[in-house]
Amino acid sequence: MEDKEEQSLNNHSYSAYIITWLALITLTAITVAVAGIDFGNAIIVIALIIASIKTYLVLTIFMHLKLENNTLKVFIIIAIFFLIVTFALLFSDYSNY
């Protein structure tokens, strides 16, 4: 336990957070820049992929999930999985709309 806390302190040094923040700001700039180009319907897919990458960074680094035990990780993965299932089922309904 002591080790893990020590590790957590090292992995979550000030600089690690600042690098993550720079990545998040860069990704925001990319989404805004890409939105100006006409990709048709692909634009929503690109926007959602970038948003997912940003969410992954916030979850793993800012919210320390990277260093949590597997029980907690499984919890969150299952919750996100079922949210995605809900969306998939919804669109299987509406694709014949």
Next chain:
Amino acid sequence: MSLEENTAVHLHKDDKASKLGMWLFLLTELTLFGGLFLMYAVYRFTHQAEFHIAAKSLNTFIGTLNTSILLTSSLTMALSITAIRKGNKNLSLSFQGITIFFGLLFLLNKYFEWSHEINIGNFPGSESLLSKSQGEILFYGLYYVMTGLHALHVIIGMIVIAVMMRFTMKNIINRNDNFKLEAAGLYWHLVDIIWIFLFPLFYLIS
């Protein structure tokens, strides 16, 4: 002595359970916003062109600015936890204060944004909005509900962080016992994640 030992063991266990509890709470937030995102997905699918037209009146610059503000506030929140773990109380307090300040800036932008929309008649139930297409009415309905609920979360987050500042001053949150601050941070980051999705879905579709 034995009492002290017991307390220490108890606190340790408590932290782990608290963390799980906090995450469970965050997952219920996922169902709250998830339902709204589902609604958004359906209406956008059935009213695509009208959503694009409606989004034109939103200010992409303010949206981008607010995204940056919220991301930066997430950074300062994370830094405040590192600071307290390193035993740097004053630095942690400053970071918490800056986080609240960014929250205020976010809300201020939101205020200007909403006032602008209301001035040009884009608010639920207004005559000029009701005369528009069904898709545009739905877009603004979702816009106000989703960004409004999000703003409410920002306000709650700021109040929670203010309470954490008080705890930090009183040394209730300290180098060895700082889960309260971490839980507040988890909440703040969740609010950030919700905005990460709201931003492209409302501001970047015109």
